Amino acid sequence: MKSPNRYGVFLCQGGHGGQESLDFKRLRWTAEAQGVPVFEVTQACAQEGAAAVARLTGEGGFDSFILGACPLAGPGGPLAGELWRAGLKPEMVQHLDLCQKPLGQTGQCLVMDGGALALDQALVAQAARFQPESREMEVSRRVLVLGSGLLALKAARGLLLGGYKVLLITPGRRLAPPEPLLGLEAKLEATALARELEAAERLEVVSRGELLRLAGSSGGFTATVLDRQRRRWTRRAGAVLVTQGPPTRLNSGDTGLEAGPRVVSLSDLLIWLSSPEHFRKKVPRQGQPRVGLAVGLGQEASPMSLRAACLAARGLVSELGAEVTLFTSQAKMAAPDLEELTQEVRGLGVVFVKFDSHRPQASPRPDGVGVSYFEEILGRELSQDLDLVAVDEVPGPGQAWRGLARVLGLAASGDGSLQPDQVNALPTASARAGVFLLGPASGAWDLPAALDQVGQALAGVRALLGQGKARVEEGRVRVDRRRCAICLTCVRVCPRQAMGRQDRRPEANPLACTACGTCASECPMEAIQIAGQDDQRFAREIGAAVSKSPSGLLTAPEREMLVFACANSAGPALAAARLAGRPWPSGVRLVQVPCAGKVDPAYVLWAFQQGLDGVLVLGCYEDACHSLTGSTWAAYRAGHLRRLLTEAGCDPRRLISAGVAPGMHAQVMDMMEQARQRVEGLGANPLKTQARVREFLSRFTVRIDETYAIAG
Known part of the structure; x- marks a missing residue:
């Protein structure tokens, strides 16, 4: 793995109207304080501005860069095409939503509340960014x-x-x-x-x-x-x-239709009908045979079963002159031409009996099957004597x-x-x-x-x-062999079974690993780290999200809430919401994670220790998780964390979890605002004052190397 040795920051001012604001200057000062090259551009959302960004990136020899702008300059803008034309990769840019959409074509982009903190967080993430080396496998x-x-x-x-x-x-x-x-x-x-x-x-x-x-x-x-x-x-x-x-087994439910000489599966009946002589041997009756077809009397039947029953009924009537009754309860019609097929067999004289709240009761005999049922339309009991009943099948x-x-x-x-x-x-x-x-x-x-x-x-x-060789990214998952206790927790929790064993230690298969980070967060020895998504990076990013006490004052003007957003669900939803013009809630800070399964309990506890008043985890819905089980593990940890917070004297309601779909751009901002108001009602985090004191005193405290010792 290699780290980009050079990256820069581009700050978009929007149009040319208006003087540079103090908030915009704070953005520039934040980047300059990190020793990062800073460029100011206009209208990065337009062709000319995007071309300027691409040109300066190539001239600067950057491996990656941050573009701080309004939502119009995001991934859907012209920058990707300009980077391609300049011989650069579009994925080298990190789009950072720092400004409101401008008013008109030449309006200046207004910096959002907390923009400097968001840029500071992005710089932390950019410093930890690694570009994986690829190899053939x-x-x-x-x-x-x-x-x-x-x-x-x-x-x-x-x-x-x-x-x-x-x-x-x-x-x-x-x-x-x-x-x-x-x-x-x-x-x-x-x-x-x-x-x-x-x-x-x-x-x-x-x-x-x-x-x-x-x-x-x-x-x-x-x-x-x-x-x-x-x-x-x-x-x-x-x-x-x-x-x-x-x-499979017969889908008969509690009707008494057990497999026997006169009660067969629908599949067996269709095989018999392929040879009418074979059917007559199975049902040796003089005159018109009477056959019942049962579909969906137990579990819901598939369209394929109903279609097969209708085809069997058509064959019985047209080729054998049989009298056919089709009993059904839960059957799906959602298939091409199935409605027309049912109407066709009705026209041939097949009787359909539909049950809603009742079920027929059958009494198989050696020479036939007696069926009694409550006819719900007529409102009375009916009975039939049948020579054969064929029942659809369900998995068994x-x-x-x-x-x-x-x-x-x-x-x-x-x-x-x-x-x-x-x-x-x-x-x-x-x-x-x-x-x-x-x-x-x-x-x-x-x-x-x-x-x-x-x-x-x-x-x-x-x-x-491929053709026997696959190109994979090397070293996305790192295992510290000195820390690993060979407990195999990572092998058990991996949602795609990507973790195997090599020389008695876990090793991730790059063909299977999605870098969701569930293994890293569940490892009890913290022996696993995801390259570019390690614990140190997130600890620094969380720390950068906390507003610093201005001018030595130990007070915060508002409540602050941290949002852990899944990159597969909440991330796209938030980006779409901002592109639609939705304002960012005041006092809300964002940390994007590859999956909700990567949210380590230590991250949440560290956020509270740093003085944040609430934490919101936005992940996929549990039945729509991009990593299959990431949201499930996040829910387990949230329950455990609430118990820990209660024991520590911190209100567990400060930790909030919610499911989001990528298309919920109209709801995601409301969810964050509701969570912010809930945190606001809980008051200040009891640890906030201590965190402020520590931050204030750190400005005047001389740090001493811990390896220094005084000989006695």
Whole structure:
């Protein structure tokens, strides 16, 4: 890792109207006090001003710089293009929102309250900034695919076309087993793919195989496989695609429809209907067969199940002349042409019985099934004698499926899905980097959505593995081997399982690590630091956020609140709010963190010790965390910190947490203002006076080297 050896500060004055204000001079003095080159420009939000910034940056040989301006000069302005044209990188600029939007085209930008403190904080962050060195990392070009059927075969074919080797482990003997719910076209396509892949050179198929162990991490997994001859062997793989879904069970709820000769699954019925003679053998009835179809009587049914039931009903009526009743309660219609299909089968004479608050009760017999139910429209009890009832299916994960989840390093939810219940995990991400989930493995049982996931997963594999060499950033996570106690807390808390072990010490895989900082904040020995986001940097930035007592006075004119803002949610929301012209609340200071999971309890305690009156942590919503679990860990720490504050005699209400989405620019400023008013009502921080006294006395105290000793 190398640090930028030179950076500068550009301060925008807006238009040419008006004389330089005292607040603007304070900005310049703040930067000059740090020995940093300072340049004053006009209208950095315009083409001419942005070009001047780019030219001066190149002439000064800066590795990075701070642009203090109004929101109009932010990332959406012309500066990025001018830097590109000058042969510079747009990411070298740190946009700092210091001024209000100007009035008119030539108005002067007015410096916001607390602008000098914000610039001081930015200078602290800039001094700690590190530019990571990149290197090439060898990765395996083999991809492990778990599953069979259409999704697995399409994924395998796409990988082979991309030049990757494929290890395909199927739970059964056939590459294209029956998948009746997907329809006839899917069956024909899967059969054709199976024939095509039989001759593929880079494809290794293990039928009836079992994955026993998956060691390593993204780019370098080691899979231990058990084949059908009960032999164990290992293969290296750069990524894993899971298309295999959990086993299923009848979605009958408490209706009494248990599997038997006269109660079958909807999948079995569709297989029977592929051969009418086979169906007649299963239902040997003279005359018109009477069939019931049950969809969504237990759990909510997917559109695919309702579509399959309607197709089965159409086949029963048109080919076998059956009398069909479709019982449904919770079924989704959100699929193309599904409404038209239901209307079509109604026109064929299929009777739909919809339940809201009641459920039918079934009595299976050797020769049929008796069904009684309360007809909610007629308001009376009805009963039917049916020859056969077919019930839709829902996931029924058992011990074997949960065992596979553990092997993959994942957790199975109640419905069998291996995907975290997180918006940012969609469409194919898992809690283990390099493991992609498709179709039933991710909870997507609808065919169009699952086919989209195949394309997303293939793109993810290409981005991850490239052509066998991946470019990664070196040393983003530092582990102090002398401090490390090998407690493996970092391995357990990492949301993407990026932390592994090398020579008995934790080591982060740069292919998997997102530098969220959760491991660093949870490490009990403080042995882990994120380059450029270390504890010393944040301690100095928090200290710079506290206003200094003017002229030796030990009083503060207003309450001060510190905001820790997640860079993935609160950061964009605040930037958009300022661009929309929302004023910054008085007395509020900002520290941006890579993730709410990086907010160490020590940061909060240090803020109170420095005399800040309140702390607000703005992170992602827990089910929409960019780092998957960062907001969850932040919530755990907030609860613990409130208990500590109570024990220390400090009101725990001074610590406030809130969830923010990137698009909540209309609400985020109101949230900060409400938090500020709440802190205002609590009065001054009891530690504020002590902090002011320490700060005042430090001006007149001679610092002595602690290594100096007087010989007695």
